[in-house]
Amino acid sequence: DANYRFYVERRMPGGSPHNLEGRQQVKIHYHKLWMQPLLAARWSVLQSVLNIAPTDKVCMVGVGFGWGVDAVIAETDAAVIGIDISQYIADEQQANTEETELRAEVSAVGLDPDTGHGLEVMNFIFDGQPRSNVIVLQEDAKTGQSRTKIRGELGGNPSVVVYEDIIDDDWADQDIIDARNGGNGFGGQQRLIFLYTQTQARTFQNLFDLLNALQGTPSEVISADGQVHLT
Incomplete structure (x- = not known):
């Protein structure tokens, strides 16, 4: 915050x-006054690059109160669910x-x-x-049980998994691999998209190389302004 x-x-x-x-x-x-328009503007740009389809089922990871979910729904008309492990988000999203x-x-x-x-x-x-217009599940997609709950809310496996700029320099490589493997656990047919702000310690290319050294679905890395898109 x-x-x-x-x-x-x-x-x-x-x-x-x-x-x-x-x-x-x-x-x-x-807070909403600041974050909602910021994310709406961001996803207006990103959608022109990513071309998420109205028929897609999208799981967004690390969405906070789900304002990015609102933005993706508005831009794509796809079925979208957000997940976030924060207890603060879980406590506050609808009740307060x-x-x-x-x-x-x-x-x-x-x-x-x-x-x-x-x-x-x-x-x-x-x-x-209320803070949220959408339900954000307190899940991380890293276990079969967690993915089952997400499937139940979406009505099937997601065809797109978006990681919403959650990786920073506090994340070890294994943390990133674990998060990616969770998204890759949905049947192995989905796009894996990492929205990322690069740092000196981990560039866009560094993240892309780490993710795509793994077996399974290839991962995409995109900058918040859409100017960098590695596939």
Whole structure:
């Protein structure tokens, strides 16, 4: 959550208030107002490269609250399910809204979320709806039991498995192999697509070579802007 930081007042009608009275602007983190349009724009580009078909069944791995699932459905009209192992996601996705966290962000800069400009900010950043529009299964696809649950939700094996930019430098090679093998366990006929942000320690080509040294379905690696697509 701390990796995401979005200053919202400059995006409000009229832009930032002229007098901040020495305070910081209100910022949000991993919240819908920021993440939904970001992922919608991303998948508008990626779909033009990946060409996922309306007839595909798609399993997306590491989707958080499923805003990327919303974006893929909108772009492809395919059947899509998201999975994520986070207990936080599982607890919050349908039961709670973002209200408590957003009120805390408004209060943190000295505004009252119930009156004046603080209330204006709250009305801009909070839609009163649950965090998720979709069900995100708390699964990892690494076991037969987990894959059975995913098949049940999709109505069959996925034809496409997308890993949604979940790999970073904290992942060892074996972690990546284990995640890939889970996706490869759906009958061996599906596309395996890794959305990835490269680092100095692991480039796009490094990841592609690691994945495709394994037996089974070949893996694709694509950058978040769609400019790199290794197949």
